[in-house]
Amino acid sequence: MIENQIERVGAHLKLPVDRVRATVVLLDEGGTVPFIARYRKEATGMLDEVAVAAIRDRLAVLVELDDRRDAILKSLTERELRTDDLREQVNSAESMTALEDVYLPFRPKRRTRATIARERGLEPLSEIIWTQTDVDIAAEAMPFVDESLGVANVDEALSGARDILAERVSEDSAARGRVRELFARQGVLRSRSVNDGEEAGAKYRDYFEWEEPLATAPSHRVLAMFRGENESFLSVRISPSEPAALEVLTGLFVTEDNPSAEQVGSAVDDSYKRLLGPAIEREARNAIKERADRTAINVFAENLRELLLAPPLGRKIVLAADPGFRTGAKIVVLDKQGALLHDDVVYVLSGENRANEAKATILKLVNLSNVEVVAVGNGTGGRETEAFFRDLGLGSRIPVVMVNES
Structure with a gap:
């Protein structure tokens, strides 16, 4: 399995497989x-x-x-639901979202309205309606009326059948994909005040009546709205235009113009409002929260990076050395803003002649650039390189310090 994953990583990142494999081994x-x-x-x-x-x-x-793929296949096998076609769909899913969409119709369910309708024997009626043939719906539903099963009349039979169809629509992977895409493209992020005029929530006043496109909502506003919701001052919703969503679903499932199709249309409407819409909204909330968190972390990391890279000695011209035996010491001179003034390689630990050349090079740089401090890395050869710089006679005005390379 790991070799297959390595190949997929290489293909996804457009990197040679041997480099990916070597990196994975090191990790x-x-x-x-x-x-x-x-x-x-x-x-x-x-x-x-x-x-x-x-x-x-x-x-x-x-x-x-x-x-997760293995766990799903195991669950399907144990419940004797696994088929070759279903196994192929599971194995071909390339994301967790796609995988869960495939599994959703087969996931063990809690007791739902559709479950109750099936227990009342209404699934055959739902199949009749689903075909959208031009039949007398009331006549088709009459045989399913059974007070002992809790189906008192035709309307209750049709209602139960629609519950089954609503769940079927909500579990359809194509429908979920289309609605998910609609949320991403046309979703609107809305926040409303929960307790109008409450002074404690005044800091969220800007979001008491706020809405903006989900796709362009900046992370700081997203996080502020979710904080307000967590503190019970705001109610946050995400949704596209409801008519647009229903139009998409109707186009997928309503194929005829007759009483059966009207029942399917009603089931589609109920499915979006009660099942599919809320489910995709939860996904959208999780996705935008994750995106906002990631952006906030990146901003924090960049700010922290700037703080950590700030010169600890203040603004000084620095000569920095990365020690090395065989490859020499890499040296750079940085100005007070950290910009590179000069870089070179000197061999301070490779014999007297090369050490003398290094000494001449360094002293020239110190004088030309008005170096104020020397920093030597504590890597291999660090102590020897530090001693070399201290022996240059730079004097007390140019301190030599060793710094941690890790």
Whole structure:
């Protein structure tokens, strides 16, 4: 299974499979993203942190998806519902949403109105209506009237049959996909005040009567509205135009113009308002909340990055050295704003001649750039490189400090 997942990760990210495989092995061994990106370039083919993190995240998604796929197939097999066609649909689902849509009609259900209608023997009537043939609906429903089963008259029989059809519509994967797409394209995010004029909720006053397109709602407003809802000051809803949604569903399911089709139309209307609409709204809420959280985290991370990268010594011109034996020490000079002024490689630990060359290069840079502090990384050769800089005679005006590279 893991090899198949590796190939799918490579195809999704457009990366060579051998690089993905090597990265997955390193991740399984406990390597962190920064460690792999920096110290295992020869194994990963020079993949950077972004690519390594993308491999990790995509693999996690596929593992979760395949685990759920296996659980669904096991459940279907145990309940003797598994067929070749259904197995193919489950195996071909490429996202968790698509997989759950396939499984929904077969998921063990709590007791619903449709379940009760089936218990009352109304499923055959629902099938008659579903075909939308031009028949006398009342006459077709009459044989299903049975007070002992709780069906007192024709209207109750038809109502139960519509309940079955409403559930059928709500579980149809094509219908769910179309309505989900409608929510994404035309959904509107609305918030209303729950307790008008309550002073405690004054900070949410801007959202007491607010609506905007779901697709363009900024994360800070989304999170503010959900906070207001959690604190019981706001009611937040997401929905497209109801007539537009019903038009989509009617086009999918109502194929004739007769009394049977009218019953199907009524079932479609009930399905959207009672079952399908609320279900897709919950999905939309979860999706927009996740998107808003992710955006907020990214903003926080960027702000934190700027804070952590702020010069700890204040604004000074810095000469920074990344130590190395065989490959030399990489040195850069940064101005007071952190912009690169110069970069070079010097060999301070490769014999006296090269050390003298390094000394001349460094002293020249110090004088030309008016270097105010030297920072030496604490990696391999760090102590020796630090000692080299201290022996340059820079004086007390240019401190030499060792910094953590991790």
